[in-house]
Each structure stands twice: as structure tokens, then as C-alpha cells.
Amino acid sequence: xxxxxxxxxxxxxxxxxxxxxxxxxxxxxxxxxxxxxxxxxxxxxxxxxxxxxxxxxxxxxxxxxxxxxxxxxxxxxxxxxxxxxxxxxxxxxxxxxxxxxxxxxxxxxxxxxxxxxxxxxxxxxxxxxxxxxxxxxxxxxxxxxxxxxxxxxxxxxxxxxxxxxxxxxxxxxxxxxxxxxxxxxxxxxxxxxxxxxxxxxxxxxxxxxxxxxxxxxxxxxxxxxxxxxxxxxxxxxxxxxxxxxxxxxxxxxxxxxxxxxxxxxxxxxxxxxxxxxxxxxxxxxxxxxxxxxxxxxxxxxxxxxxxxxxxxxxxxxxxxxxxxxxxxxxxxxxx
Ligand code: C5P
Ligand code: MG
Numbered sequence: 001x002x003x004x005x006x007x008x009x010x011x012x013x014x015x016x017x018x019x020x021x022x023x024x025x026x027x028x029x030x031x032x033x034x035x036x037x038x039x040x041x042x043x044x045x046x047x048x049x050x051x052x053x054x055x056x057x058x059x060x061x062x063x064x065x066x067x068x069x070x071x072x073x074x075x076x077x078x079x080x081x082x083x084x085x086x087x088x089x090x091x092x093x094x095x096x097x098x099x100x101x102x103x104x105x106x107x108x109x110x111x112x113x114x115x116x117x118x119x120x121x122x123x124x125x126x127x128x129x130x131x132x133x134x135x136x137x138x139x140x141x142x143x144x145x146x147x148x149x150x151x152x153x154x155x156x157x158x159x160x161x162x163x164x165x166x167x168x169x170x171x172x173x174x175x176x177x178x179x180x181x182x183x184x185x186x187x188x189x190x191x192x193x194x195x196x197x198x199x200x201x202x203x204x205x206x207x208x209x210x211x212x213x214x215x216x217x218x219x220x221x222x223x224x225x226x227x228x229x230x231x232x233x234x235x236x237x238x239x240x241x242x243x244x245x246x247x248x249x250x251x252x253x254x255x256x257x258x259x260x261x262x263x264x265x266x267x268x269x270x271x272x273x274x275x276x277x278x279x280x281x282x283x284x285x286x287x288x289x290x291x292x293x294x295x296x297x298x299x300x301x302x303x304x305x306x307x308x309x310x311x312x313x314x315x316x317x318x319x320x321x322x323x324x325x326x327x328x329x330x331x332x333x334x335x
Contacts, residue, residue: 136212137247142219144247146239147230148298149255151286152262152269153312154319158255159228161320162327166335169224173232176210177202197276199285201293204238212246226335228253234294239301251330252301253323255312259287 137144145168147155159170174196181192188206195202211229218224229249233239243249263283270278277286301307308326312319327335 133245135243135245135247137215139248139250141225142215142247143226144249145226145228146232146249146252146301147228147255148233148252148294149312150257150259150262150290150294151283152264152266153255153257154265154316155230155255157316158253158310158312158320158323159230161316162228162323162335165324166226167224168226168228168335169218169222170228170230171211171214171218172230173207173211173234174230176214177207180206180210193276197282199277199282199287199289201235201238201289204233204235204241207232207238208241208246211242215246233297234289236297236300239297249306252298252307253327254298254302254307254309255319256309257312261313262287 147159149155156170156172159168159172162168163170177192177196180186181189181196183189186192188202192202192206194200211232215227218227233242266278266283267280269275276282298307302309308330310319310322310326314322324335
């Protein structure tokens with residue numbers, strides 16, 4: 001599918017950037033880098049908040065499952081098929097000597113070819129997410145709550161109240177993507193625009209990097225270390241990559257709302273939001289993506305007992321009261 005192919009392309013591009021150093025940009029490297037690419041496994045020690053606990057933190061079991069399912073890296077090495085053409089003519093006088101020379105020459109040539117070809121190959125997914133990474137932030141020092149729910153479930157509304165009362169930093173994956181889409185010179189602008197309009201998931205490398213950068217900036221500039229990550233992870237690979245390299249999440253706050261109610265809210269919002277995806281056609285696609293791709297993420301966390309589910313059908317005040325009540329039970333009175 002287009003998204004998967006473009007995802008692989010984005011991954012190769014990003015990995016090429018990272019191989020130049022830990023401070024690559026989401027755009028092509030520029031003197032004034034606004035965004036730093038965050039996927040280097042050699043995150044600078046200054047930027048790391050990781051403590052011993054992060055280093056020893058075992059990957060979550062959903063991550064282990066995924067690792068087991070990952071196929072082995074497949075590289076199609078040349079089998080030296082040009083050997084047929086180069087086979088010397090049979091000559092009964094040379095038969096004892098030349099075959100050895102030819103075999104050794106072909107073997108050595110093939111080996112050099114393979115080594116050179118391998119150097120040019122991009123790293124495979126397995127190599128780059130082999131589970132040996134240490135998250136950039138320790139869950140002992142940084143709290144991450146994922147906030148999920150269908151489009152129009154009220155995630156943003158509830159997050160802004162939690163920010164007001166409990167000093168979280170609200171990071172909306174959708175808002176970060178829209179900002180990146182509009183950033184002059186972004187090489188992902190068009191890709192993001194297309195995905196959003198069609199209700200598809202943007203390749204996770206882009207979204208995870210934007211989130212990690214935003215977390216770093218927040219911690220550096222405000223010292224706030226409690227994050228509500230809204231609208232993320234929308235797909236299993238986002239969850240796995242984020243928990244592997246950024247920070248294991250404490251829990252998922254899931255807003256459960258019937259589709260008819262969400263549709264009503266989105267169409268109402270669409271009158272003034274100016275969003276390219278708040279129209280009937282995009283809404284339909286977003287619902288489908290949510291059911292097929294995002295709900296399995298909620299279900300996976302639920303199996304781990306990491307979901308706090310709130311009924312989001314009632315008024316914002318009522319939903320907020322239920323949210324605070326349930327979060328306090330899960331996290332303690334101070335949240
Ligand atoms: O969360 P929000 O409704 O603002 O997201 C808008 C769009 O941004 C989604 O429909 C999707 O295309 C993209 N998105 C994404 N991955 C995320 C969050 C949003 O691809 N984690
Ligand atoms: Mg939102």
C-alpha cells in the first residue's frame with residue numbers, strides 16, 4: 001500500500017540522515033536546524049534523561065510479541081551469476097591448473113562485490129529496531145500518558161482541562177503533524193497532507209521524531225516532565241517504536257464514544273475548524289482507520305492492564321469528572 005511504501009522510503013531517508021550524526025533534521029540538513037531527527041541510537045548523553053531504570057527497563061510484552069513476529073532481515077545477495085559468461089574455454093592441457101585459478105578469482109571478486117554492496121545498503125528494520133535501544137527518557141523521571149479515542153471523542157478538550165489542573169504538557173500528534181506539514185521547506189509536507197486528507201496514518205518515523213523533539217524542547221524550556229500524548233499511538237508500530245526509543249508509557253487514557261456522536265461533533269467542528277479532514281468523506285475514512293488500525297492498539301494495551309477507559313458520550317464537564325476520578329485511582333491523587 002502507498003502508506004507502507006512511503007513509510008519505507010521515509011525510514012530509509014531518515015536512517016540516512018541519522019547515519020550522518022544524531023542531530024539530523026526532519027528536513028534535509030540545513031545550517032539552522034529547526035528539528036532534530038530523533039532516531040539515533042546514540043542520543044547525546046546531555047539530552048538523555050535516561051536513568052539506570054530506563055536502561056534496565058524490560059520492553060513491554062507487546063513489544064516482545066512484535067519482536068518475535070518480526071521476520072529475519074532478508075537481503076538478496078548476488079549469487080555471482082555472471083560466472084557462466086566468464087567461464088574459460090575448456091582446454092585439456094590446462095585442466096589441472098586453470099580451474100583453480102578461475103574459482104579463486106571468481107570467489108575473491110564475488111566477496112569484494114558483496115562487501116561493497118552491503119556498505120551501500122540501508123539498515124533493515126530489524127537492525128534499526130532490534131530491541132537493544134535504550135529509551136531516551138526514563139519512566140521514573142518522565143510520565144507519559146497516551147490519550148486515545150476515535151476522531152471527535154473529545155481527547156483535546158479533556159487534555160486542556162488536565163493541563164489546567166494538573167500541569168501536564170499536552171502534545172497532540174495531529175497538531176505536530178499539521179505544524180510540520182505547514183513548515184516551509186519540510187520534505188514531509190506533502191506526504192503528511194495526503195495522509196491527513198485521506199485519514200491515513202503518517203509513517204511512524206515522522207510522528208515519533210516530532211514527539212521526541214517536542215518532549216525534549218518542553219523539558220529543556222519548562223522543566224515539565226508529565227506528558228499527555230494525544231492521538232498517539234494510532235498504529236501498533238508507533239506504539240512499539242515510541243516505547244522502545246522514547247519512553248515507556250504509564251497508561252492509555254481511552255475515550256470511548258459512539259460513532260454517531262463523534263460524527264455529529266466533527267461535522268459541527270468542521271463549520272469553523274478549517275481542517276481539511278473535518279468533512280463527511282474524510283470523517284468516514286478516519287473512522288475506518290480508527291476501527292481497523294487504532295483500536296487494535298487500545299486492545300493490546302488493554303490486555304496488559306494499561307488502559308483507563310472513560311465513557312465520552314456525556315458533556316465535557318461530566319467526562320472530565322470521570323477522567324479525574326479514574327486517573328486518581330490509577331495514578332494517585334496528585335496525578
Ligand atoms: O488526532 P487528529 O485527529 O488531529 O489527527 C489528524 C490526522 O493526523 C489523522 O487522521 C492522521 O492522518 C494523522 N495522524 C497520524 N498519526 C497520529 C496522529 C495523527 O497519522 N499518531
Ligand atoms: Mg485532536
